[in-house]
Amino acid sequence: MDISSIENEGKYYCTYCSSKFSSKKILLFHMKTNKECINSIQKEKIGEQQDIESDYNKLLHKYKLLKKDIKEKEEKIRELQTELNSKKKRPYNNVVIACGKPLLLNEEIVYDRMKNNFKKGDILNDGQLALWFLKNICTNEEGKVCIQCTDLKRKVFKYIDDNDIIQVKTKDDIMMLITGCKNKIEDELNIKLKVSNKFVNKLSTLTYIERVS
Ligand SMILES: [Zn+2]
Secondary structure, eight states: OOOTTOEETTEEEOTTTOOEESSHHHHHHHHHHOHHHHHHHHHHHHHHHHHHHHHHHHHHHHHHHHHHHHHHHHHHHHHHHHHHHHTOOOSOOOOOOSOSSOOOOOHHHHHHHHHHHOOTTOEEOHHHHHHHHHHHTSBOTTSOBOSEEEETTTTEEEEEOTTSOEEEEOHHHHHHHHHHHHHHHHHHHOOEEOOSHHHHHHHHHHHHHHHHO
16 A cells, blocks of 8 residues: 555545545545445455565465575485595506516516415415515515505506516416416415405405505
């Protein structure tokens, strides 16, 4: 209800029925008592209320949509973060490793060391063999790790050979090397060595940890 803008040349007009009054007091009395004008005022109020409700519902709908959108995006962010973390660059990749003395990685060396280290009747599982490999083959006399896993995921081993050249061994190379020695030594010394993929997994973890720590 608005009566502030209806004063005109000393006359007061009702906004709802346009009746003319000589004073504001009479106009207000009219607005409070005239049935039709009361109805109009009521209708106006209801209309305003409906507008407010409609606006509210529109906003609420918008709010819910945005919230759902944010939730989905947050979920997406979490997925991406997990993916990012899994692909995080490993703190590597210079194989200017702590390799004091070049070390050859061939069957002859591995076999000789096995022969000198194992005794008749020894039984080693994958983990024990990996530990032995780390201490006796991957480590030089100074105790530095020379054969290092530089890519834990792909299980790539690197070492520096006699000519200071970086050599790359894959997990299959390591498996072949150790299996070859195992077959030879099992017959000769009657020892049992368990060699499976777990051996390489364990070895890569061990050398990788040695390298990054
Ligand atoms: Zn009126």
